[in-house]
Amino acid sequence: xxxxxxxxxxxxxxxxxxxxxxxxxxxxxxxxxxxxxxxxxxxxxxxxxxxxxxxxxxxxxxxxxxxxxxxxxxxxxxxxxxxxxxxxxxxxxxxxxxxxxxxxxxxxxxxxxxxxxxxxxxxxxxxxxxxxxxxxxxxxxxxxxxxxxxxxxxxxxxxxxxxxxxxxxxxxxxxxxxxxxxxxxxxxxxxxxxxxxxxxxxxxxxxxxxxxxxxxxxxxxxxxx
Amino acid sequence: xxxxxxxxxxxxxxxxxxxxxxxxxxxxxxxxxxxxxxxxxxxxxxxxxxxxxxxxxxxxxxxxxxxxxxxxxxxxxxxxxxxxxxxxxxxxxxxxxxxxxxxxxxxxxxxxxxxxxxxxxxxxxxxxxxxxxxxxxxxxxxxxxxxxxxxxxxxxxxxxxxxxxxxxxxxxxxxxxxxxxxxxxxxxxxxxxxxxxxxxxxxxxxxxxxxxxxxxxxxxxxxxx
Numbered sequence: 125x126x127x128x129x130x131x132x133x134x135x136x137x138x139x140x141x142x143x144x145x146x147x148x149x150x151x152x153x154x155x156x157x158x159x160x161x162x163x164x165x166x167x168x169x170x171x172x173x174x175x176x177x178x179x180x181x182x183x184x185x186x187x188x189x190x191x192x193x194x195x196x197x198x199x200x201x202x203x204x205x206x207x208x209x210x211x212x213x214x215x216x217x218x219x220x221x222x223x224x225x226x227x228x229x230x231x232x233x234x235x236x237x238x239x240x241x242x243x244x245x246x247x248x249x250x251x252x253x254x255x256x257x258x259x260x261x262x263x264x265x266x267x268x269x270x271x272x273x274x275x276x277x278x279x280x281x282x283x284x285x286x287x288x289x290x291x292x293x294x295x296x297x298x299x300x301x302x303x304x305x306x307x308x309x310x311x312x313x314x315x316x317x318x319x320x321x322x323x324x325x326x327x328x329x330x331x332x333x334x335x336x337x338x339x340x341x342x343x344x345x346x347x348x349x
Numbered sequence: 350x351x352x353x354x355x356x357x358x359x360x361x362x363x364x365x366x367x368x369x370x371x372x373x374x375x376x377x378x379x380x381x382x383x384x385x386x387x388x389x390x391x392x393x394x395x396x397x398x399x400x401x402x403x404x405x406x407x408x409x410x411x412x413x414x415x416x417x418x419x420x421x422x423x424x425x426x427x428x429x430x431x432x433x434x435x436x437x438x439x440x441x442x443x444x445x446x447x448x449x450x451x452x453x454x455x456x457x458x459x460x461x462x463x464x465x466x467x468x469x470x471x472x473x474x475x476x477x478x479x480x481x482x483x484x485x486x487x488x489x490x491x492x493x494x495x496x497x498x499x500x501x502x503x504x505x506x507x508x509x510x511x512x513x514x515x516x517x518x519x520x521x522x523x524x525x526x527x528x529x530x531x532x533x534x535x536x537x538x539x540x541x542x543x544x545x546x547x548x549x550x551x552x553x554x555x556x557x558x559x560x561x562x563x564x565x566x567x568x569x570x571x572x573x574x
Contacts, residue, residue, distance in 0.1 A: 177564040298523035
């Protein structure tokens with residue numbers, strides 16, 4: 125006997141949200157390594173990543189099973205296919221949190237540690253984007269999803285500003301090259317996490333409203349950034 | 350009247366392979382900008398990206414429609430869900446080719462252009478991985494998929510070696526900082542393309558053999574790289 129579709133959809137949403145919670149914890153931990161020099165966080169982040177990886181496989185299997193055993197249509201079908209994609213975005217966000225943790229640990233090892241500049245502000249904005257994207261999934265809220273899409277430009281601008289600062293920092297003091305490259309990668313990973321939050325917001329708009337918002341702005345000039 | 354499942358599966362595979370061909374062309378073009386200083390490639394890459402983005406939406410819609418209108422089971426269902434994920438990987442590979450093109454154009458603008466080091470060798474290896482991953486999709490060939498998984502370590506090693514060289518290059522000559530950061534990003538984008546090729550190979554193993562190979566090696570030490 126199969127469960128009612130509604131119950132199955134709830135179960136799938138529940139697992140996706142459990143995974144999202146782990147991703148938020150991993151991201152929070154990775155940011156703490158840098159701001160609080162808390163190296164013990166690293167072990168916890170690896171534990172989260174292990175759980176995230178296990179959930180990724182579980183969610184994929186659950187979604188595939190639902191597609192096979194029921195005949196979902198319309199909004200239910202859109203939710204299941206969106207869940208498959210959100211699952212993949214969340215897993216990558218977990219990997220990026222691990223990357224941030226790794227770069228931060230490396231950064232703390234250098235004798236000449238440069239100023240972290242706007243990294244904490246950027247991290248704060250990215251964490252807020254992720255939080256809102258997850259709320260959008262939880263409540264199927266297209267207004268929240270749109271708010272995520274609007275934040276992406278601000279994160280991008282902050283990243284570009286930081287890249288310039290770091291390159292200038294290296295030019296001023298070549299002994300800080302390795303440390304500044306670590307910082308550049310932390311900023312880059314944060315920006316990619318914001319991109320994945322954007323993907324999730326687009327998937328929410330797709331399953332809630334059935335509208336396709338991808339690639340609306342992908343045709344900017346190759347030379348302009 | 351719906352088409353036979355076999356025909357629909359063929360159509361879906363055909364669209365995925367058309368998209369893969371565009372991604373290979375975009376990657377080839379982006380590598381040429383750097384090696385042949387061929388800035389005209391940039392326009393072509395943007396055209397490919399536009400086609401790739403349109404195909405991403407078309408493939409998602411086709412796959413969702415197949416899930417809604419037919420009741421695929423077993424290998425057919427696995428192929429359709431794998432196609433949704435491969436589609437997303439291919440789209441990101443297209444974006445990364447654009448990133449490489451953008452960094453290369455920027456690199457050619459600097460007065461002090463550093464040696465590109467092992468970038469052409471890394472690009473060659475990555476292009477080969479992508480080619481084999483696409484062949485694995487085309488022929489549902491799990492042996493080719495395994496070959497892709499085996500190549501990933503070699504690309505990673507090359508990237509790490511290059512990162513060190515570039516940081517040393519900056520330390521030796523701080524005026525080359527901006528150019529070396531561009532090179533680091535090119536290497537990073539190439540490595541991410543290799544990661545996506547690996548994801549595709551894992552999806553091939555999943556749809557051909559029904560086996561789950563993700564995260565088998567994800568628990569390496571956080572400190573070791």
